[in-house]
Amino acid sequence: MKVENPWRQNPWFESVAVAQRRARKRLPQPVYAALVAGSERGQTVSDNQAAFMELGVLPHVAGHHAERSMSRTVLGQEVSLPVLISPTGVQAVHPDGEVAVARAAAARGTLMGLSNFASKSVEEVVEACPRTLFQMYWTGDRDVMVQRMERAHQAGAIGLIATLDWSFSMGRDWGSPEIPEKVDLKTMVRMAPKVATRPRWLYQFGRTGQIPDLTAPNLAAPGADKGPTFFGAYYEWMTTPPPSWEDVAWMREQWSQLSGTPFVLKGVGRVDDAQKAVDAGVSAISVSNHGGNNLDGTPAAIRLLHPIATAVGDQVEVLMDGGVRRGSDVVKALALGARAVLIGRAYLWGLAANGQAGVENVLDVLHGGIDSALLGLGVSSVDELTPEHLLIPDGFHRS
Numbered sequence: 289m290k291v292e293n294p295w296r297q298n299p300w301f302e303s304v305a306v307a308q309r310r311a312r313k314r315l316p317q318p319v320y321a322a323l324v325a326g327s328e329r330g331q332t333v334s335d336n337q338a339a340f341m342e343l344g345v346l347p348h349v350a351g352h353h354a355e356r357s358m359s360r361t362v363l364g365q366e367v368s369l370p371v372l373i374s375p376t377g378v379q380a381v382h383p384d385g386e387v388a389v390a391r392a393a394a395a396r397g398t399l400m401g402l403s404n405f406a407s408k409s410v411e412e413v414v415e416a417c418p419r420t421l422f423q424m425y426w427t428g429d430r431d432v433m434v435q436r437m438e439r440a441h442q443a444g445a446i447g448l449i450a451t452l453d454w455s456f457s458m459g460r461d462w463g464s465p466e467i468p469e470k471v472d473l474k475t476m477v478r479m480a481p482k483v484a485t486r487p488r489w490l491y492q493f494g495r496t497g498q499i500p501d502l503t504a505p506n507l508a509a510p511g512a513d514k515g516p517t518f519f520g521a522y523y524e525w526m527t528t529p530p531p532s533w534e535d536v537a538w539m540r541e542q543w544s545q546l547s548g549t550p551f552v553l554k555g556v557g558r559v560d561d562a563q564k565a566v567d568a569g570v571s572a573i574s575v576s577n578h579g580g581n582n583l584d585g586t587p588a589a590i591r592l593l594h595p596i597a598t599a600v601g602d603q604v605e606v607l608m609d610g611g612v613r614r615g616s617d618v619v620k621a622l623a624l625g626a627r628a629v630l631i632g633r634a635y636l637w638g639l640a641a642n643g644q645a646g647v648e649n650v651l652d653v654l655h656g657g658i659d660s661a662l663l664g665l666g667v668s669s670v671d672e673l674t675p676e677h678l679l680i681p682d683g684f685h686r687s
């Protein structure tokens with residue numbers, strides 16, 4: 289008789305916090321620190337999660353619904369839960385990187401957001417998840433941007449996310465991790481002590497015969513076999529003059545003529561900007577502060593959501609991202625006017641902990657949490673959620 293080891297760690301995790309603890313154990317310290325990120329004093333990154341804790345719920349004891357629905361149409365696509373994958377550059381977290389994330393998104397019936405700084409090509413990612421939105425920063429000249437949009441469209445992207453909330457703010461009170469320019473033998477020897485203590489991570493990359501190469505394949509010039517290094521890409525971005533509202537309208541127009549699919553402006557935090565985004569013709573906005581990685585002191589995205597949704601929610605789809613770690617967070621955001629949320633670190637922890645299955649696990653944790661909240665609140669669908677379902681302390685919203 290085969291005896292199971294009762295102390296073996298179950299690869300399934302019950303919460304995003306458990307996934308994060310496993311990611312911390314598994315990843316080399318600089319890779320883990322790059323995902324924690326945050327800027328300056330860390331005020332915004334902390335508030336993104338703390339603000340969710342200020343919102344309360346008051347469950348019923350009877351009159352619940354046996355059947356509950358959380359599917360929704362977002363950006364013209366039916367999704368099985370109102371949680372989308374936010375674009376992140378997941379260099380070096382897992383050898384399958386964004387392809388593993390995309391497979392998980394497809395398996396769980398939701399949309400994948402792919403960063404232009406990602407480690408896998410848009411072609412590979414669309415193959416893994418046909419419902420992929422390609423994300424771009426305002427970087428390079430207009431010809432280069434059009435060429436990148438054309439490539440994403442030809443690959444089959446079903447929408448474009450323009451992320452414009454980035455101020456190149458440098459300096460963290462807790463110190464930034466080292467990111468090497470490229471991973472050559474010299475770098476490997478120098479960083480070996482940080483990596484040698486993470487045998488499982490090493491084994492995963494070793495098995496594939498690849499080392500993380502820290503390039504951005506989706507920013508490759510036409511005909512080039514490799515994209516620029518992460519730093520090359522960052523330099524191009526830093527030296528690109530920042531966009532005006534006319535530039536935003538231009539980008540939206542280019543994408544619309546090329547593909548006729550949705551255009552999302554990500555990073556909106558102000559009601560006046562949300563109104564200008566409507567004027568620029570966008571299909572959707574994401575109320576976001578880049579996961580606390582932009583200007584520190586920006587309030588939590590969830591505090592900014594309701595005033596913005598009230599102002600423009602009848603004209604564009606309003607999404608939000610920042611600090612979502614459990615199903616009840618999703619329900620709170622929907623009650624305050626979001627059509628859906630996007631997640632960043634939550635799935636990165638899942639990816640680090642257990643690859644594609646770990647990302648599926650995160651989406652399942654959120655699915656279970658949304659369902660419990662709907663049950664407790666006595667609603668049969670996410671469409672019924674309103675601010676009345678929450679206990680909102682005075683002064684919670686910011687605008």
Ligand SMILES: Cc1cc2nc3c(=O)[nH]c(=O)nc-3n(C[C@H](O)[C@H](O)[C@H](O)COP(=O)(O)O)c2cc1C
Nearest residue numbers: 323374375376377403451578579610611631632633
């Ligand atoms: C490590 C990391 C990399 C990111 N890279 C990008 C990116 O390339 N493009 C982008 O639009 N947003 C990027 N973001 C922001 C996320 O899309 C999202 O706005 C944020 O992670 C949401 O907050 P959360 O992590 O608390 O869920 C990144 C975030 C993190 C943590």
